[in-house]
Amino acid sequence: MRVEAKVPLKLTLFGEHAVVYDRPAIAMTISESLKVRVSESDRFLIISPSLNIRGVKLDLNEMKIESDEAKKVLRYVFEVLNYFEMKKPVKIEIDSTVEPSVGLGTSAAVIVGTVAAYSKYLGIDLNRDEIAKISHDIELKVQGIASRMDTYTETYGGLIYFLPGGEGFERIDTNFELTAGYIRRSMSTADVLWRVRKLKELNKEVFDNILDVIGEITNRAKSLIIEQNYEELGLLMYVNHGLLFSLGITSPEADEIVSRAKQLRIKGCKISGGGAGGSIICIKSVEAEVLLKSYNARIVNSTLIKDGVDISII
Ligand SMILES: Nc1ncnc2c1ncn2[C@@H]1O[C@H](COP(=O)(O)OP(=O)(O)OP(=O)(O)O)[C@@H](O)[C@H]1O
Ligand SMILES: C[C@@](O)(CCO)CC(=O)[O-]
Numbered sequence: 001m002r003v004e005a006k007v008p009l010k011l012t013l014f015g016e017h018a019v020v021y022d023r024p025a026i027a028m029t030i031s032e033s034l035k036v037r038v039s040e041s042d043r044f045l046i047i048s049p050s051l052n053i054r055g056v057k058l059d060l061n062e063m064k065i066e067s068d069e070a071k072k073v074l075r076y077v078f079e080v081l082n083y084f085e086m087k088k089p090v091k092i093e094i095d096s097t098v099e100p101s102v103g104l105g106t107s108a109a110v111i112v113g114t115v116a117a118y119s120k121y122l123g124i125d126l127n128r129d130e131i132a133k134i135s136h137d138i139e140l141k142v143q144g145i146a147s148r149m150d151t152y153t154e155t156y157g158g159l160i161y162f163l164p165g166g167e168g169f170e171r172i173d174t175n176f177e178l179t180a181g182y183i184r185r186s187m188s189t190a191d192v193l194w195r196v197r198k199l200k201e202l203n204k205e206v207f208d209n210i211l212d213v214i215g216e217i218t219n220r221a222k223s224l225i226i227e228q229n230y231e232e233l234g235l236l237m238y239v240n241h242g243l244l245f246s247l248g249i250t251s252p253e254a255d256e257i258v259s260r261a262k263q264l265r266i267k268g269c270k271i272s273g274g275g276a277g278g279s280i281i282c283i284k285s286v287e288a289e290v291l292l293k294s295y296n297a298r299i300v301n302s303t304l305i306k307d308g309v310d311i312s313i314i
């Protein structure tokens with residue numbers, strides 16, 4: 001039997017990082033996706049063509065490759081297999097339409113896809129809430145810090161508003177067109193999350209005030225998305241980006257792109273996701289695409305997808 005889980009990737013519209021501290025956030029699934037295929041094998045095999053591993057140690061006698069880096073980047077998959085007590089050995093193939101670690105929720109997608117496909121292969125029927133909860137718990141275990149946003153958005157799909165307090169979420173039933181792309185990153189989202197945590201410990205009051213303003217922006221943005229008022233919404237994107245800059249989450253290149261966007265009167269632009277480079281979203285326009293391309297950004301298909309993870313027996 002071969003089971004395939006197709007997971008839509010996601011863009012964070014507002015509230016990244018703030019959502020980790022129980023502020024609201026808005027995210028949406030897009031046409032880019034990551035697939036996890038699970039099939040019979042006499043030993044555990046993980047195949048992921050888009051992963052680049054730096055540094056290996058080769059035991060020539062045994063012709064075995066050892067890599068600490070490989071162990072680190074595959075921890076998300078390992079923790080899923082551990083959760084299911086590695087009941088049956090399988091071959092796991094991971095194919096993504098984008099590179100790893102670009103601010104599009106690839107870490108969450110690897111987890112959601114492996115949970116969905118491996119549980120189905122084992123004959124365990126999980127509903128979407130169970131897939132989302134198990135996946136969030138695993139992302140939190142691997143990273144040490146994580147909100148429910150990415151794993152729940154990719155499990156359920158659509159344009160989703162996460163309520164303050166870190167519990168509920170609700171679907172926003174409207175369309176929303178963006179121009180999006182990603183540039184190179186200097187670190188993983190987990191690294192950025194821990195750097196931001198240190199900042200919070202330095203000055204909790206200032207940190208919390210900034211997060212409160214991001215929360216207010218996110219709540220206002222929810223209404224503007226529903227009203228399709230992209231003029232005011234775009235202004236809030238610039239403000240949200242500026243607040244992420246104040247928390248050290250952006251990157252010089254991303255800041256330059258967003259500043260140029262404002263200069264070019266592009267309605268709105270901000271980083272999206274973990275930061276340190278990665279994904280950038282703008283209110284849809286030809287100028288935005290030309291700008292992102294001029295910085296060698298990889299343009300992504302940001303068409304809103306209303307369905308979450310899809311599991312099939314192939
Ligand atoms: N195709 C893949 N195969 C195996 N592991 C992957 C793959 N893509 C991503 N990963 C795992 O996810 C990690 C990247 O997670 P990270 O959170 O930094 O990026 P992201 O999820 O794309 O961005 P964000 O969390 O900001 O949305 C990689 O280092 C690797 O461990
Ligand atoms: C940066 C962050 O808010 C979004 C990463 O896509 C982390 C999280 O919510 O777990």
Ligand SMILES: [Mg+2]
Pocket residue numbers: 105106107108150189
């Ligand atoms: Mg991630």
